[in-house]
Amino acid sequence: MKVGFVSLVGRPNVGKSTLLNSLLHFHLAITSPVASTTRNVIQGIYEDEDAQIVFVDTPGIHKPNHKLGSLLNKKAYQNGLDGVDVILFLVDASKGIGKGDQFILQKLKASEVPVFLILNKIDQMKKEKILPIIQEAKDLYPFKEVIPISALKKENTNTLLKVLKEYLPDGEKMYQDGELTNVTTKFIMAELVREKLLERLRDEVPHSVTCYVEDYEEEENLVHIQVLIVVDRAHLKKIIIGKNGSMLKEVGCLARKDMEHFLGKKVFLKTYVKTIENWRDEEKYLIELGLKEDE
Ligand SMILES: Nc1nc2c(ncn2[C@@H]2O[C@H](COP(=O)(O)OP(=O)(O)OP(=O)(O)O)[C@@H](O)[C@H]2O)c(=O)[nH]1
Ligand SMILES: [Mg+2]
Incomplete structure (x- = not known):
């Protein structure tokens, strides 16, 4: 059996999380047209009859202009480049290989995998x-393989899996059957709310918006979930709530549908918004946004 760790690295918005979800046939990592959607390292365990592969999704590497940006880059470098068997370096081929991509390639020069x-x-x-880009890429870095895909349309993703297996070592399964990820269900539920906020409000929602599951109670056929959205400005709270609560209602409705799909149960979802000064756990928020060191 082929086993190993494979990381997904690249600039923000190139489709790393979309590819993770496509390979797993499961909506595990949130995706959006807004850059720097992914903030945490998310592992997804892929399994078939002859392989168990842990895909490691990382935050997009970019020129940081705030503390959160630096923190995201750090997480991507630490988890995307070290301790993996193969690195998948993604680019948005429809935009060509740009300066930001080349910057990351410089970092990859040190990679032995x-x-x-x-x-x-x-x-x-x-x-x-496509062909001219492949030619250009070959001069930039000694890539072991170059594979054109559409993560969204699942074009050529099976070829990717097939080729990938040739590079992975033989070994014993690392995870039990049915294990899917390193992150908790609560984390995924909070992320789904953040995804809908990014989707619906796009650039109006800055990166400081953070979601937390405050309450999670599972009954036989129903799960009660309470999600708190924390913002750093009162003005943002207004935007997220919308006119007569319409935006929050819409976001909640979309998130609830995805939660139900994920959990296979009915969900009773309550969402509410607080500004940071009205929240008891300010420290947790500051650490998450890279504004305070985690001791
Ligand atoms: N047309 C098209 N769109 C895609 C494809 N893959 C991803 N996208 C879109 O590109 C946007 C960004 O996708 P993500 O998967 O969130 O990108 P990411 O690289 O994880 O971004 P960060 O988490 O911000 O680093 C989303 O709107 C996706 O739907 C693809 O193959 N084709
Ligand atoms: Mg992502």
């Missing part, structure tokens, strides 16, 4: 444009 170039979003470009 095989690096694949994954040209993502090929559904958004003319097929004849």
Whole structure:
């Protein structure tokens, strides 16, 4: 059996989390058109009859202009480059290989493990444009493989899996059957609310918005979930709540549907918004946003 760790690294928004979900056939990591959606390292365990692969999704690496940005880069470097068997370096091929991608490639120069170039979003470009990018890429870095895919449309993702297995060592299963991820169900529930906020409000919702599950009670056929949305400005609270609570209601409704799908049970979801000064756990928030060191 082939076993190993495979990381997904690249600039924000190139489709790392979308690829993780496509490979797992499961909506584990949230995705959105807003850059720096992923804030935590999320492992997803893929399994078939001849392989068990742990895919490691990382935050997008970028030029940081706030403390959270630096923290995200640090998490990506630590978990995306070290201790993995193969690195999948993703680019948005429809935009070409830019300066931000090349910056990350410089960091990868130190890598001793095989690096694949994954040209993502090929559904958004003319097929004849792919070959010139492959040529260009070969001069930039000694990629072991170059694979064009569409993570969103699941184009060529099976080829990726097949090629990947050739590079993984033989070994025993590392995880029990049915194990899916390193993150908790509560974490995923809170993330689903953040995903809907990013989706619905896009750039109006800055990176300081954070969601926490405050209460989670499971009954036989129903789960009660209470999610708190913490913001750092009163003005943001207003935007998120919307006119007569309409925005919050809509976000809650979308999140609840995904939660029900994930849990396979009915969900009773309550969402509410607080500004940071009205929340008891200010420290947790500051640590998460990189504004305070975690001791
Ligand atoms: N057309 C198209 N869109 C894609 C594809 N893959 C991802 N996207 C879209 O690109 C956007 C970003 O996707 P994510 O998966 O959140 O990107 P990411 O690399 O995880 O981003 P960060 O977490 O911010 O680093 C989303 O709107 C996705 O739907 C693809 O193959 N084709
Ligand atoms: Mg992501």
